[in-house]
Amino acid sequence: MKKTILWYSLAAAVFILLLKLLEYQLFVHVLSLEFYLAVIAVLCTTLGVWAGIRLTRQRKATAGPPSAIFQRNAKAFETNSLSKRELEVLELMARGLSNQEIADALFVSLNTVKTHAANLFVKLDVRRRTQAIERGKTLGLIP
Secondary structure: OHHHHHHHHHHHHHHHHHHHHHHHHHHHHHHOHHHHHHHHHHHHHHHHHHHHHHHHOOOOOOOOOOOOOOOOOOHHHOOOOOOOOHHHHHHHHHHOOOOHHHHHHOOOOOHHHHHHHHHHHHHHHHHHHHHHHHHHHHHOOOO
């Protein structure tokens, strides 16, 4: 952050120096006012374009090693006797969706989602959503 402020301060100082030099030239050589304004406009436009590009460019994400494709643990799925719908509810819970958002995503009622969640809690032997998500990840049911 300090480096950026230093660069902007240095750029502003250079522009002020150029303007003062141009002002001196204006008095010595009696340049027209239009020329003086045109130079200021070009400098401000250049600075604006440079700052806009610098501030709005997208940074490249530092990618780690490619993640492996998730393989669901079929044995744990069968052992816990989860239904496909309960697994979908668990996946949506893991994404952080509320019960109402899950109901909207699955086109079911809120009470249906609550029933699936209650069945999940019993089958996974947990009491909370966070515990269900943790257990699902541990068992290999969700990524």
